[in-house]
Amino acid sequence: MPPSTVDPVQWLAREYYELNGSYIEILDSPPTALGFSRLVHISRPVIIKALHIPASLKWTDEYLVTEMGAQEISVAATPNGRADAVTEGPDGSFYFAEPYVDKMTMSGLLSKLTAVASDGPEVHYLQSQNGNLYGAEFFQGQTDAKTTEFELLRKDVPSEVSWASKALDRSPDAVNVWIGNGKSITSVHSDPYENLYTVVRGAKHFTLLPPTEGRYLNEKWYPHARYTRSSDGRLELTPSKDAPPVRWSSILEPHLSGALPAESHPIHVTLLAGESLYLPAGWWHHVRQAAGVTIAVNWWYDMEMRGVSWVMLSFMRKFGPAALDFDDNEEEGAE
Amino acid sequence: MPPSTVDPVQWLAREYYELNGSYIEILDSPPTALGFSRLVHISRPVIIKALHIPASLKWTDEYLVTEMGAQEISVAATPNGRADAVTEGPDGSFYFAEPYVDKMTMSGLLSKLTAVASDGPEVHYLQSQNGNLYGAEFFQGQTDAKTTEFELLRKDVPSEVSWASKALDRSPDAVNVWIGNGKSITSVHSDPYENLYTVVRGAKHFTLLPPTEGRYLNEKWYPHARYTRSSDGRLELTPSKDAPPVRWSSILEPHLSGALPAESHPIHVTLLAGESLYLPAGWWHHVRQAAGVTIAVNWWYDMEMRGVSWVMLSFMRKFGPAALDFDDNEEEGAE
Numbered sequence: 001m002p003p004s005t006v007d008p009v010q011w012l013a014r015e016y017y018e019l020n021g022s023y024i025e026i027l028d029s030p031p032t033a034l035g036f037s038r039l040v041h042i043s044r045p046v047i048i049k050a051l052h053i054p055a056s057l058k059w060t061d062e063y064l065v066t067e068m069g070a071q072e073i074s075v076a077a078t079p080n081g082r083a084d085a086v087t088e089g090p091d092g093s094f095y096f097a098e099p100y101v102d103k104m105t106m107s108g109l110l111s112k113l114t115a116v117a118s119d120g121p122e123v124h125y126l127q128s129q130n131g132n133l134y135g136a137e138f139f140q141g142q143t144d145a146k147t148t149e150f151e152l153l154r155k156d157v158p159s160e161v162s163w164a165s166k167a168l169d170r171s172p173d174a175v176n177v178w179i180g181n182g183k184s185i186t187s188v189h190s191d192p193y194e195n196l197y198t199v200v201r202g203a204k205h206f207t208l209l210p211p212t213e214g215r216y217l218n219e220k221w222y223p224h225a226r227y228t229r230s231s232d233g234r235l236e237l238t239p240s241k242d243a244p245p246v247r248w249s250s251i252l253e254p255h256l257s258g259a260l261p262a263e264s265h266p267i268h269v270t271l272l273a274g275e276s277l278y279l280p281a282g283w284w285h286h287v288r289q290a291a292g293v294t295i296a297v298n299w300w301y302d303m304e305m306r307g308v309s310w311v312m313l314s315f316m317r318k319f320g321p322a323a324l325d326f327d328d329n330e331e332e333g334a335e
Numbered sequence: 336m337p338p339s340t341v342d343p344v345q346w347l348a349r350e351y352y353e354l355n356g357s358y359i360e361i362l363d364s365p366p367t368a369l370g371f372s373r374l375v376h377i378s379r380p381v382i383i384k385a386l387h388i389p390a391s392l393k394w395t396d397e398y399l400v401t402e403m404g405a406q407e408i409s410v411a412a413t414p415n416g417r418a419d420a421v422t423e424g425p426d427g428s429f430y431f432a433e434p435y436v437d438k439m440t441m442s443g444l445l446s447k448l449t450a451v452a453s454d455g456p457e458v459h460y461l462q463s464q465n466g467n468l469y470g471a472e473f474f475q476g477q478t479d480a481k482t483t484e485f486e487l488l489r490k491d492v493p494s495e496v497s498w499a500s501k502a503l504d505r506s507p508d509a510v511n512v513w514i515g516n517g518k519s520i521t522s523v524h525s526d527p528y529e530n531l532y533t534v535v536r537g538a539k540h541f542t543l544l545p546p547t548e549g550r551y552l553n554e555k556w557y558p559h560a561r562y563t564r565s566s567d568g569r570l571e572l573t574p575s576k577d578a579p580p581v582r583w584s585s586i587l588e589p590h591l592s593g594a595l596p597a598e599s600h601p602i603h604v605t606l607l608a609g610e611s612l613y614l615p616a617g618w619w620h621h622v623r624q625a626a627g628v629t630i631a632v633n634w635w636y637d638m639e640m641r642g643v644s645w646v647m648l649s650f651m652r653k654f655g656p657a658a659l660d661f662d663d664n665e666e667e668g669a670e
Contacts, residue, residue, distance in 0.1 A: 037372035307377035
């Protein structure tokens with residue numbers, strides 16, 4: 001093929017937008033399995049109301065502290081609320097920074113999240129996202145499955161969303177609880193999972209971009225670093241010696257006006273307590289919380305690998321960004 | 336974007352094949368609406384058995400002749416069985432040739448299809464495909480809808496396939512009957528419709544290619560021509576004065592070994608009486624019939640325009656073929 005004067009992925013991004021716009025559907029009640037299957041085929045975000053789970057009625061601070069008791073939970077700690085994000089290191093270089101992980105009780109976490117001195121030097125965010133409610137071992141029915149940190153709260157969160165499991169013809173891959181406050185931020189990224197996200201308390205602000213618009217996120221390769229605790233207890237960003245570089249967006253605040261190129265089409269969605277979001281596989285998302293404690297749960301389902309969906313996400317990941325040499329790195333297993 | 340050394344659509348075709356192979360699913364009975372919705376999302380051909388319609392039991396020659404009586408039907412006539420196909424004209428140039436349309440009774444058609452002198456100078460194929468059983472007017476509930484040529488046979492073919500209509504959340508766009516013999520051929524092409532195809536009598540041989548492999552079909556722009564009847568009754572190919580050129584595959588016999596490039600992955604499927612094929616939107620198909628009379632019906636449903644499916648088909652149509660100047664023609668409304 002002779003080089004084209006039209007950038008194929010730019011054409012794709014424009015066509016996608018011209019056909020779909022920035023419309024986001026709002027359902028007053030959860031869909032049927034068939035309805036959800038149709039929505040998965042369309043693969044656009046949908047706000048779903050009235051997905052009722054016991055947690056929404058029960059999860060007061062007092063209840064959580066009583067139920068969880070002395071159970072230790074793993075909480076991400078950073079100086080700035082940016083776990084798994086591009087961060088400037090002490091040497092002036094930028095790194096993809098993984099958080100330090102503190103162990104504490106639920107009581108300890110809630111105290112930190114609601115402390116008056118919430119402008120202190122550290123931000124904590126319960127975002128372990130490893131199936132902390134139900135993980136792969138649970139769904140695979142392993143009898144010797146390890147307990148998860150939030151097993152004591154399982155009675156308040158069903159392991160499956162029945163209409164989603166029926167539509168996708170599978171159980172979830174992982175179910176997680178997320179607990180943070182207005183200082184925690186999830187940097188913009190995409191996952192190869194169908195995601196159902198329910199806000200239990202507080203509010204979440206999502207900035208969403210379709211898979212076709214990853215090209216506008218200025219992804220680069222960043223060296224890996226981790227926060228560690230120094231002997232005096234302070235968090236320090238420490239470059240990793242063993243971890244490969246990470247491909248990540250350089251745009252830290254895509255929700256702010258002017259942060260994204262004018263030709264991109266971000267969708268801004270605020271999800272209130274009791275509301276859920278279907279976030280389709282491959283959609284880019286940046287997530288903030290409202291002030292105060294925000295609690296959410298999510299169900300991740302493996303996406304359909306057959307057909308064209310997965311191939312398309314790979315295609316846009318490979319050919320979308322301007323710097324095509326991403327690829328050579330990836331083929332060396334860089335990420 | 337700097338010109339890439341990797342052709343994006345070639346990469347897409349290879350990745351699609353690596354992930355999906357040439358596998359075709361066979362269902363022993365029709366799916367549920369939910370099951371079909373999942374299949375539409377995967378968008379690969381599926382053979383479906385036991386989709387029972389009254390026509391399969393009732394449509395003997397005698398029954399068809401009796402029921403249709405003196406009703407005139409429109410039958411494509413060509414010298415070679417290639418209607419809507421690239422054909423060499425008397426001037427040595429190649430044209431996209433539309434058939435002549437003869438009017439005859441069902442009795443007349445069946446006589447022609449089963450004549451002993453079936454090596455005569457003309458091939459007839461009932462392929463009017465304009466909703467000849469049920470058309471848009473029927474589905475839109477127009478009370479002044481014109482009758483269709485096969486209205487007398489409607490009692491034997493349901494206007495909808497219930498699980499397909501539920502899955503796609505819409506009625507068909509058109510339902511057609513097809514009647515031909517071993518000399519009729521449908522040249523390779525693709526439609527932007529979800530297609531359910533049921534063989535009532537005889538057998539159909541399909542050669543299928545995924546939307547990603549249209550690039551291997553050597554599409555070109557061909558001037559338009561129509562078969563006309565000369566004063567002595569012979570068929571003559573007459574270049575059209577008013578019709579724009581047509582973009583069409585130059586590969587006339589993709590089912591033959593060696594006709595397609597080695598890097599393509601055609602799927603060969605023979606559909607027997609009583610079997611149905613889900614042919615997803617955008618899949619390329621070349622269709623032949625077994626010897627003797629073959630009768631089939633099909634239901635065309637509009638495809639989902641929202642999301643990425645339609646955009647992807649447009650993308651592959653635009654960027655797939657090597658000659659990118661297709662596009663400039665298309666934007667002038669050439670087809």
